[in-house]
Amino acid sequence: MTTTPLPRGFRAAGIAAGIKKRGGHDFALVALEEAGPAAALFTRNQLVGAHVTVCREHLAQSGGRVRALLVNSGNANCATGTAGVDDAHRLAEAIAERLECPAHEVLVMSTGVIGARLPLAKMLDAVPQLFDALSADGAQDFNRAIMTTDTTEKRATRKLGETSLVGVAKGSGMIHPDMATMLAYLFTDAALGDDAHELLSAANRKSFQRMTVDGDTSPNDTVLLWSSERAGPTALLGDALNSISGELARLIAKDGEGATRLITVRVSGAPTEDAAALVGRVIATSPLVKTAVAGRDPNWGRILSAAGRAGIPFPAERALVKVGSSVVFADGRPHPANEGAAARYLADEAEVMLSIDLAAGTATADVWTCDLTAEYVSINADYRT
Amino acid sequence: MTTTPLPRGFRAAGIAAGIKKRGGHDFALVALEEAGPAAALFTRNQLVGAHVTVCREHLAQSGGRVRALLVNSGNANCATGTAGVDDAHRLAEAIAERLECPAHEVLVMSTGVIGARLPLAKMLDAVPQLFDALSADGAQDFNRAIMTTDTTEKRATRKLGETSLVGVAKGSGMIHPDMATMLAYLFTDAALGDDAHELLSAANRKSFQRMTVDGDTSPNDTVLLWSSERAGPTALLGDALNSISGELARLIAKDGEGATRLITVRVSGAPTEDAAALVGRVIATSPLVKTAVAGRDPNWGRILSAAGRAGIPFPAERALVKVGSSVVFADGRPHPANEGAAARYLADEAEVMLSIDLAAGTATADVWTCDLTAEYVSINADYRT
Numbered sequence: 199m200t201t202t203p204l205p206r207g208f209r210a211a212g213i214a215a216g217i218k219k220r221g222g223h224d225f226a227l228v229a230l231e232e233a234g235p236a237a238a239l240f241t242r243n244q245l246v247g248a249h250v251t252v253c254r255e256h257l258a259q260s261g262g263r264v265r266a267l268l269v270n271s272g273n274a275n276c277a278t279g280t281a282g283v284d285d286a287h288r289l290a291e292a293i294a295e296r297l298e299c300p301a302h303e304v305l306v307m308s309t310g311v312i313g314a315r316l317p318l319a320k321m322l323d324a325v326p327q328l329f330d331a332l333s334a335d336g337a338q339d340f341n342r343a344i345m346t347t348d349t350t351e352k353r354a355t356r357k358l359g360e361t362s363l364v365g366v367a368k369g370s371g372m373i374h375p376d377m378a379t380m381l382a383y384l385f386t387d388a389a390l391g392d393d394a395h396e397l398l399s400a401a402n403r404k405s406f407q408r409m410t411v412d413g414d415t416s417p418n419d420t421v422l423l424w425s426s427e428r429a430g431p432t433a434l435l436g437d438a439l440n441s442i443s444g445e446l447a448r449l450i451a452k453d454g455e456g457a458t459r460l461i462t463v464r465v466s467g468a469p470t471e472d473a474a475a476l477v478g479r480v481i482a483t484s485p486l487v488k489t490a491v492a493g494r495d496p497n498w499g500r501i502l503s504a505a506g507r508a509g510i511p512f513p514a515e516r517a518l519v520k521v522g523s524s525v526v527f528a529d530g531r532p533h534p535a536n537e538g539a540a541a542r543y544l545a546d547e548a549e550v551m552l553s554i555d556l557a558a559g560t561a562t563a564d565v566w567t568c569d570l571t572a573e574y575v576s577i578n579a580d581y582r583t
Numbered sequence: 584m585t586t587t588p589l590p591r592g593f594r595a596a597g598i599a600a601g602i603k604k605r606g607g608h609d610f611a612l613v614a615l616e617e618a619g620p621a622a623a624l625f626t627r628n629q630l631v632g633a634h635v636t637v638c639r640e641h642l643a644q645s646g647g648r649v650r651a652l653l654v655n656s657g658n659a660n661c662a663t664g665t666a667g668v669d670d671a672h673r674l675a676e677a678i679a680e681r682l683e684c685p686a687h688e689v690l691v692m693s694t695g696v697i698g699a700r701l702p703l704a705k706m707l708d709a710v711p712q713l714f715d716a717l718s719a720d721g722a723q724d725f726n727r728a729i730m731t732t733d734t735t736e737k738r739a740t741r742k743l744g745e746t747s748l749v750g751v752a753k754g755s756g757m758i759h760p761d762m763a764t765m766l767a768y769l770f771t772d773a774a775l776g777d778d779a780h781e782l783l784s785a786a787n788r789k790s791f792q793r794m795t796v797d798g799d800t801s802p803n804d805t806v807l808l809w810s811s812e813r814a815g816p817t818a819l820l821g822d823a824l825n826s827i828s829g830e831l832a833r834l835i836a837k838d839g840e841g842a843t844r845l846i847t848v849r850v851s852g853a854p855t856e857d858a859a860a861l862v863g864r865v866i867a868t869s870p871l872v873k874t875a876v877a878g879r880d881p882n883w884g885r886i887l888s889a890a891g892r893a894g895i896p897f898p899a900e901r902a903l904v905k906v907g908s909s910v911v912f913a914d915g916r917p918h919p920a921n922e923g924a925a926a927r928y929l930a931d932e933a934e935v936m937l938s939i940d941l942a943a944g945t946a947t948a949d950v951w952t953c954d955l956t957a958e959y960v961s962i963n964a965d966y967r968t
Binding site for chain 2: 242243244245246276277278279312313416417485486489490492493495498499502503505506507510511512514515527530531532534570571572574575576578579
């Protein structure tokens with residue numbers, strides 16, 4: 199992946215500061231010349247990393263205005279008690295000192311192993327080097343520095359006339375090391391007006407909330423929308439946010455540990471969109487469905503049965519199940535004549551669609567996941583031993 | 584496992600009728616001299632096998648009095664439309680004819696592959712042989728004939744003075760072939776009075792509802808309590824039902840596909856018992872927790888984090904996580920000094936306990952599951968291809 203120009207006003211950097219035991223980029227900074235508006239969504243897990251506490255506090259104090267964002271990988275600063283919160287404050291203060299801004303205009307975020315204190319001295323020492331590296335072309339270095347078990351960089355861009363939107367994300371399921379946090383950043387120069395939080399919530403609901411690798415969530419999951427406001431408002435921003443968030447969510451699902459297939463579960467004919475998304479999530483987290491795809495098996499029974507336990511009433515005998523474009527269940531019975539074509543589709547395509555029409559309404563939703571392979575189990579069973 | 588004498592009044596049989604492609608016992612009958620009271624619980628899946636429809640109908644028509652139970656393995660008679668329901672009726676009629684009782688006093692149940700019609704002629708031909716084989720010592724043959732992917736027979740007995748309770752179950756996760764239905768039968772000679780349904784619901788809630796292999800449910804899941812009423816009522820029946828149901832549930836969890844460990848997840852300090860059970864179920868279905876146990880890894884982070892996403896508020900910094908008797912997380916931080924002993928415990932014991940105290944109340948619940956191994960994935964990915 200090549201360099202991604204950041205929206206006007208943003209500069210970014212990513213360097214190796216020795217936080218990751220295996221080396222590589224692990225310390226990143228994004229900064230504006232002046233604070234710009236931001237909205238953030240955090241994990242709903244009861245266990246939260248120190249950065250969630252500190253970011254919530256800073257966003258409240260600053261009225262949602264952010265001057266800089268510091269991110270480290272290799273250590274999640276989670277389950278580290280009040281000492282961990284103090285560490286996060288110290289880092290924010292160090293950045294604020296250099297920028298001569300209030301500490302509450304600085305957000306700090308962490309991803310990596312949990313239960314260990316940050317190597318604070320090492321990180322503070324590396325701050326000058328981070329500032330030296332800041333560049334309008336720094337998106338790729340930033341991306342590299344926030345990766346943990348990711349096997350691919352994850353960036354996406356949308357141009358809206360003069361205005362632009364750049365998304366950078368990391369995550370490959372909450373699986374390794376201990377729990378691979380999802381972090382997603384949406385940088386733009388478009389004015390956000392009063393709608394920043396609403397725009398972000400709407401985009402999140404149809405993207406990151408509809409993506410699952412193994413059903414687990416991390417104590418550090420964070421999605422941030424942040425603008426330099428170098429441009430005016432644009433009516434297209436909402437659509438662009440939805441679209442770029444969806445793209446990043448699919449990149450994350452596709453990079454699930456051990457995954458060989460990106461699966462789109464498309465639910466239609468549901469009574470409501472929430473119901474469609476719920477049925478989609480139950481199918482997308484079913485180990486039986488996910489192992490069937492790993493085995494290139496167009497197993498309509500597992501799909502239909504997973505849908506059937508989501509708690510949404512529908513007439514199973516009128517449901518329609520398709521694998522790609524092949525109908526494998528309709529009119530209350532399987533269609534074995536189509537299973538050969540469906541199996542070949544699962545074998546040939548890297549991105550596959552499983553669809554089910556519930557015959558219980560008109561609402562639809564897509565949910566993204568990946569297949570479940572023996573490789574996933576090996577990685578997660580063998581990690582610490 | 585040796586022969587299990589049935590409660591007074593019951594006779595059972597299990598034979599090979601050629602329903603299973605790979606051969607073996609696959610057709611079973613249990614009968615009383617006179618109809619006795621029964622209560623049944625069925626899957627809550629929207630997709631239901633034909634037997635669920637027919638059993639509900641017969642129990643309503645008979646006022647919950649049952650003379651005979653016919654079970655086959657090798658074919659679930661599910662997703663077979665109205666023709667499948669007709670097949671189930673035909674079988675019930677054939678048994679009723681022999682017993683000279685109304686067809687609605689006969690229950691029929693099926694487990695095995697879905698989407699294929701029952702081999703009805705073959706089954707009807709085998710009915711006389713089934714009746715010839717009926718015996719008070721037939722519990723083991725019955726048990727064998729209801730097995731699908733089970734690798735162990737699953738029976739348990741409780742004696743209450745002269746009265747007895749015999750439980751027989753099958754199931755090893757809804758995993759193969761297509762979905763391995765859980766069937767559980769509780770036979771007794773104790774009078775049930777008016778409480779049959781209530782007794783069964785209570786026992787089910789703390790046993791089969793608290794057991795999970797892979798989070799999936801089958802369209803054919805059924806639990807039946809049935810009495811010959813040869814004895815009077817006993818105040819101890821409720822406790823015995825709870826206890827025997829728990830034993831059967833653990834036998835099923837232990838026999839999960841590819842499993843090497845029976846895991847008891849014990850949640851304490853919850854605001855309510857339902858909350859404790861919910862947190863336990865989220866931990867017990869977490870692929871990360873289950874792969875960690877497969878890897879003999881006392882991974883407190885995965886346990887705590889799974890608990891944290893159950894939607895039950897608790898102060899994570901005051902939670903206590905134990906693996907066996909080793910405290911691995913307390914006072915807001917990990918206790919790495921105890922991880923060696925915890926890892927050895929996971930390596931040495933076939934039945935392990937993961938416990939978490941939420942520090943949010945006084946309620947507790949146990950949930951049972953098994954570890955998730957690469958073997959599970961291989962079995963389920965390779966099944967149909």
